[in-house]
Amino acid sequence: MEDEEDNIFSGSDDEEAMTAGEVLQKLEEAWMNEALSPELLMNKSDIIDCMMEQINEMENNIQRVKTNDLKIYIHKMELERIRYLLTSYLRIRIKKIEKYATAIMMEDGKRDPDDAKLTDSELQFAREREKNLLELFQNLVLQHMPPNMQSLEKDKICSKPNLDEYVFFRVNQDVEGVLVEEETVDNREEVIDLKKGEQHIMRYKIIRPLAETGAVSLI
Template sequence: MESEARPEPQSTADLSDSSDGEGITAARVLQEIENAWLNEKFAPEILPHQSDFVDCMLQQISHMEDNMQKLKKTDLRFTVHKMEIDRIRFVIASYLRTRLEKIEQFAISILSDEAKRPPDEGYLTPGELKFAKEYVANIETLFTSIALQYMPRQFQAFDTKQLMLKPNLLAHVFLRVNRDVKGIALPGTNEIIDLDAGTQHILPYQPIASLLKEGAVRLI
């Protein structure tokens, strides 16, 4: 008697999307999320969100979990795919948590910068924007309440901008170059350098910020 064939859970290498004429695998999406996670983790400022990749991978996780239900828990494939799902969840959770921590730290500055961008070029997701606004509103309510209760009348006026913190864009970062870049001017010096693809450097963040957002470099 032939053994019953069991379907293989879909892994991160099995997803494809030909909506743009070219296939994009789930493995490629995961790589993009991991790059976004490390970039966000090491960049001093908040970066443009990568919610499309996150949503795509969450859907892939759901599909993998559905397929895993067709396997026995004693099957080695079940264990392997569970470990893979746990790893993906960790990366996504850390990426989103890092962004929220930056919003909490630089909320006023982030909202100020976000207001200057066209709606379709915003760095925050709608949920993050709502969170940032509510966070600042709660701070205003708290400090206004404290001022009215404990401060002399002449000091009761409260300006939110007094609490504005800005990220240190001159902080040094460790980066890998994805493609050749010419003519990078280093702040505070007269030095201009070229970055060759595949090389690694420690540089101030400010002159490579736009390169990071364009994908010419990535942080490590």
């Protein structure tokens, strides 16, 4: 029975256990980055799908163990923590899509479909959100304006994330030649190197591509 309890989260062998741990670590990092980033980040549907499979497996393993041992309660608490991470991560993304639906879809339109930030379900939600907002804007504003002023340029009226927002981040790998604009009267530019393990605070737009590749993590 004890072996059964110990394997609730580990699967059938050590390799599977390590894989599950790595997936959870990636989920935690994705959650943290999404929570601290001013913009919507690339979707992590592969991690989410994998974690959902792990949750189903853990639930089945817990149900098979017929005991009230303390370990079972600990496993259940860990399961609830993972559910919270998943729910919180998805909720954060939905809030950003609600706020920046048009801007996100316009950005995705310039990307390769395989590199889209939105999942299919998120894209459907964003389209519906944009449609409702445009209809509201039409009814409240545009219809009361002269005909020559009723055209709607979505790019000019949509909300956009503030990429100049300062963020705190940790460097995951050495990066050379990062261009930083100094906050001086003449706005001088400086090229710096980032070393693994360092922590910095900078404008988000400076490290934006590094956040996408995972070279840095927001903290």
